[in-house]
Amino acid sequence: MKKVTKIGVLTSGGDSPGMNAAIRAVVRTGIYHQMEVFGIMRGYQGMIENDIIPMHSRSVANIIQRGGTILKTARSKQFMEPEGRKIAYENLKKHEIDGLVIIGGDGSFRGAQKFSNEFDIPCIGLPGTIDKDIAGTDFTIGFDTAVNTAIEAIDKIRDTADAHDRMFIIEVMGRDAGYIALHSGIATGAEHILIPETKTDIELVVESLIEKERRKKLVNMIVVAEGDEIGGANELSAVLKERIPMLDTRVCILGHIQRGGAPSCLDRVIASRLGYAAVEALIEGKHNQMIGVMNNKLHYTPLDKAVKAKQKVNAEWLKIVKILAS
Numbered sequence: 001m002k003k004v005t006k007i008g009v010l011t012s013g014g015d016s017p018g019m020n021a022a023i024r025a026v027v028r029t030g031i032y033h034q035m036e037v038f039g040i041m042r043g044y045q046g047m048i049e050n051d052i053i054p055m056h057s058r059s060v061a062n063i064i065q066r067g068g069t070i071l072k073t074a075r076s077k078q079f080m081e082p083e084g085r086k087i088a089y090e091n092l093k094k095h096e097i098d099g100l101v102i103i104g105g106d107g108s109f110r111g112a113q114k115f116s117n118e119f120d121i122p123c124i125g126l127p128g129t130i131d132k133d134i135a136g137t138d139f140t141i142g143f144d145t146a147v148n149t150a151i152e153a154i155d156k157i158r159d160t161a162d163a164h165d166r167m168f169i170i171e172v173m174g175r176d177a178g179y180i181a182l183h184s185g186i187a188t189g190a191e192h193i194l195i196p197e198t199k200t201d202i203e204l205v206v207e208s209l210i211e212k213e214r215r216k217k218l219v220n221m222i223v224v225a226e227g228d229e230i231g232g233a234n235e236l237s238a239v240l241k242e243r244i245p246m247l248d249t250r251v252c253i254l255g256h257i258q259r260g261g262a263p264s265c266l267d268r269v270i271a272s273r274l275g276y277a278a279v280e281a282l283i284e285g286k287h288n289q290m291i292g293v294m295n296n297k298l299h300y301t302p303l304d305k306a307v308k309a310k311q312k313v314n315a316e317w318l319k320i321v322k323i324l325a326s
């Protein structure tokens with residue numbers, strides 16, 4: 001087993017709050033173990049462009065509380081091609097980097113998987129995504145902050161919805177995963193929560209709104225994930241306006257505010273724990289694993305399994321939504 005002595009850390013794909021806390025943990029744990037640590041700028045693109053900088057303990061001072069990522073992030077088309085990955089490898093060799101920590105989502109892990117199959121560099125993935133759509137972990141870095149940002153916004157919308165007896169359709173992020181919608185909807189008492197994981201029965205939604213109207217139950221909010229098959233909030237609003245013309249509805253799309261902002265305590269703590277664990281894993285000779293947390297214990301999943309399986313939405317949650325909104 002080769003001893004890993006020089007490691008690179010990068011953030012890739014969509015940014016998520018808490019990535020900085022993870023970078024800080026990787027850098028400081030590496031330095032604690034007398035390793036050299038390099039920051040790779042703008043994800044895989046920086047690897048290809050040799051935008052690789054030495055990191056010191058002070059380089060990560062005062063970042064644990066900041067959203068975004070000091071290493072920047074990007075999507076790299078070139079890295080999708082074998083030629084691009086070869087250039088990236090040659091650049092790592094120039095710096096003698098012999099281990100990588102990739103903080104990103106399933107796309108980034110797919111890239112890491114290919115890269116490590118082609119070249120002899122162990123890769124450790126840390127789940128950094130607001131969508132929480134990665135198997136093998138109960139948490140992803142950024143989800144807790146994003147969902148808290150969403151509920152803060154939805155609570156505000158609820159005030160005005162209530163004042164006007166108006167219904168709001170609120171669109172939250174989640175192209176393939178409904179976790180932000182599910183959690184923020186439950187936490188704010190939404191009437192319906194529409195997510196990509198389940199088939200949306202628009203007839204049921206219409207019927208239930210008409211029935212609630214009949215018994216004068218105030219209905220003020222539907223939360224829809226942007227990737228629901230009905231479309232986003234605008235599409236849903238158009239359908240409901242046509243079907244129930246007397247309903248006074250407004251649309252609010254929360255958008256990118258869900259990505260930014262200071263990470264929550266949970267995201268900072270998880271990111272710190274995972275960043276530390278990533279370096280320990282490289283020292284122990286682990287390679288091509290994603291590290292997550294399950295049942296409050298570190299959990300290792302081979303990168304290829306982490307990208308193939310998505311987290312499933314527990315059917316009981318959906319039952320809870322229905323019962324609590326009745």
Ligand code: ADP
Binds near residue numbers: 013014077108109
């Ligand atoms: P996320 O990691 O947030 O899911 P993306 O899906 O955009 O974000 O992936 C981030 C980057 O990972 C891509 O821009 C690309 O460079 C790399 N990547 C994604 N999929 C692959 C793949 N199949 N092969 C090689 N690289 C990939």
